[in-house]
Amino acid sequence: MAAFENIPAIRYEGAASENPLAFHFYDPERIVLGRKMSEHLPFAMSWWHTLGAAGTDMFGRDTADKSFGAEKGTMAHARAKVDAGFDFMQKLGIRYFCFHDVDLVPEADDIKETNRRLDEISDHILAKMNETGIKCLWGTANLFSNPRYMNGAGSTNSADVYCFAAAQVKKAIDLTVKFGGKAYLFWGGREGYETLLNTDVKFEQENIARLMHMAVDYARSLGFTGDFFIEPKPKEPMKHQYDYDAATAIGFLREYGLDKDFKLNIEANHATLAGHTFEHDLRIAGMNGMLGSIDANQGDPHLGWDTDEFPFDVYTATYCMLEVLRAGGLTGGFNFDAKCRRPSYTMEDLVESYILGMDTYALGLLNAEKIIKDGRLDAFVKERYASFESGIGKKIRDGNSTLVELAAYADTLGAPALPGSGKAEHLEAVVNQILFG
Ligand code: XLS
Ligand code: NI
Ligand code: NI
DSSP: OOTTTTOOOOOBOOTTOOOTTSBSSOOTTOEETTEEHHHHOOEEEEHIIIIIOOSOBTTBOOOSOOOTTSOTTSHHHHHHHHHHHHHHHHHHTOOEEEEEHHHHSOOOSSHHHHHHHHHHHHHHHHHHHHHHOOEEEEEEOOOSSSGGGTTOSTTOSOHHHHHHHHHHHHHHHHHHHHTTOSEEEEOOTTSEESOGGGOOHHHHHHHHHHHHHHHHHHHHHTTOOSEEEEOOOSSSSSSEESSOSHHHHHHHHHHTTOTTTEEEEEEHHHHHHTTSOHHHHHHHHHHTTOEEEEEOOBOOTTOSSOOOBOOOOHHHHHHHHHHHHHTTOOSSOEEEOOOOOTTOOSHHHHHHHHHHHHHHHHHHHHHHHHHHHHOHHHHHHHHHTGGGSSHHHHHHHTTOOOHHHHHHHHHTTSSOOOOOOOOHHHHHHHHHHHHHO
């Protein structure tokens, strides 16, 4: 029996519906700020969590059955995953997927054989894409699971391993181009260090940049016009990862001349691991014109690792959507880099998890619309900086002032007035009023 055979196509039934296999807030056709909800929210399925991960953790084995009726580790299984995945996406109305090379096929010892398998499976995937209209959001190479990457890929100490990484990147770019993917992504899971005692940080960062430049040159030579993404994460698996957060990744991209080709893929749980809110990293990316895509998940405030939960925190989704709308939308989409918790092992759990995530982001979008239309938050921020709209403030803003001039002005002030209340509590109350009033 096909894995999702008992699952109906998921439809919008509204907030009052008690049907768990229906959307309660995600109404794809609903117009929000002039666009369909589905256009605001291009959701994507993560191949690895959805079709691969089955609950294995440090202390126990799989709880879920992701065999999809075939023997794991075989090409028959790889094909069964494709068929189940497309059935799953169609039932949920998800229009994109994201993948790593090794999510698609079992990896062989010899990369030539792995690549042959990838050619075979990608023909099958492409046929499914053409049949269903489902598209590829981004592809990437897994440069962290295989033991050869224990010291990194672009940042490895071994030139041979570096070449192997290059080969995987080349093939993953080929696949992304074959699928017409919107973007190619780098997540530097092992691009970092365990101890400075054995690490040449500067050289490692230069080598990562060289790999990225070669990737851009290669993809462009194939006619790929999409974005490249870096997905920042501060730690896990490494103690320190070079793409620590949005600000660090942007600095790196500018330092090495990669900022014209790259944007950022911000993952909620990575931002919180870096000690930021999700909306902080979105703001930093957005204000630099580099907000490309989102890995939509959430962490657990009590656990210090990447739990990759499906997002249910509506405040966070609301602040996320505010940042996305203010940045003018995403060039990418919302990839559910998220997994069911280990005891939620049924296929129905998987479907309900996606419904939860999609409904949460729909709520976030609707709330962000309300906040924008209400206008009080925007008006407050504008007013807060009003002293820079005229007089000496305007001169500063226009870049027409000198330190001597400002000091002379300060001499005339006596004790300056306090800068005005920040009114954080008032603004939080306004948000609650807008959301629940
Ligand atoms: C791991 C990352 C990973 C990337 C893709 O923490 O989130 O899943 O999204 O390699
Ligand atoms: Ni992650
Ligand atoms: Ni991710």
